[in-house]
Amino acid sequence: MIAYLLKRLGLSVAVICAVAIMLFGLLQLIPGDPVTIALGPRASPEAVQRYAEKMHLDEPVWMQFAIFARNVATGDLGVDVFNDRPVAAIIGERIGFTLVLIGTAMGWAVLLGMPLGCLAAIRPGSWLDRITGVLSVGTIAVPSFLVSIWALLIFSVNLRWLPAIGSGEPGDIADQATHLILPAFAVGLSWVGYLARMVRASMLEVMGETYIRSARAFGLTERKVVYGYALRVAILPTITLIGMGFGGLISAAVFAEIIFARPGLGKLIFDSVMARNFPVVQGAVIVATSLYIFVVLFADLLIAWLDPRVRDAL
16 A cells, blocks of 8 residues: 555656646746736836846746746745735635535535436436436536526526625625535536446446345345445445546636636636736646645545555556
8 A cells, every 4th residue: 555655646746747847838838928917018127127037037948947846846836926925825815715615516416426326226227217317418418617607697696596706704604605505506516417427337337246146145135235335346436536527626616716706716827817927827726736636646545445456456
């Protein structure tokens, strides 16, 4: 298990380094002068020179990347070009909203999708199986931004049941939970279908295994066979799907945060790209990438802990 952990950590660090290199190169291709955007077109040459020296923009590109890589390695994500605040502090204020949104969206999707897939696999060909199949395909086919727009129009504008924008009053948990309902619904709806289909397919495969037939032959109850033996093995691919799909959740959260005006990490990246605020873009993307890598690493370690065959194959 230690060797597996070290290999996965090495691969995670390599992926983060590759993302940092690609991100720095892509930002260099974006049109627009960061100095002019930060100081305005009427800034004096002396102010432009001082700002360029402060942000190391007067250095060659390779030197800029070396400084950027050194700062990231030490936890320094740079300074906002507009208000001179540390990027790490800005991200720290926003990342909690995104994590709560993603966690809530995936939580309700798991609570609904996994039981649907399990029940559909227990009774293949039944009306419940057909309904689950239709709902799965329907929820997967609808993009999250379209769900966000329609949910906003129906439940906020027309019915006025739920608030339209914002994250709620600070300190008021009930108000924040109310503002979270529509964005979490929009982000997690498609994952109900993904999880239901994955659990159903895995359960159907596992239910035909020899040890399941042996458990039934020994007289174990169907509930014990399904939830005690079959589901424990069938859930492994679902854990992988959740880990790999964390990146998709982040991208879906971007649309939800923009449409519902939530102050999350995705909206921060979008606003920073539009304003050519490169230090914030770099820091936010690296943090989002690190979160994704951490979740995938956690999912891999959890699978390796639950299934010794994964460790033995290395």
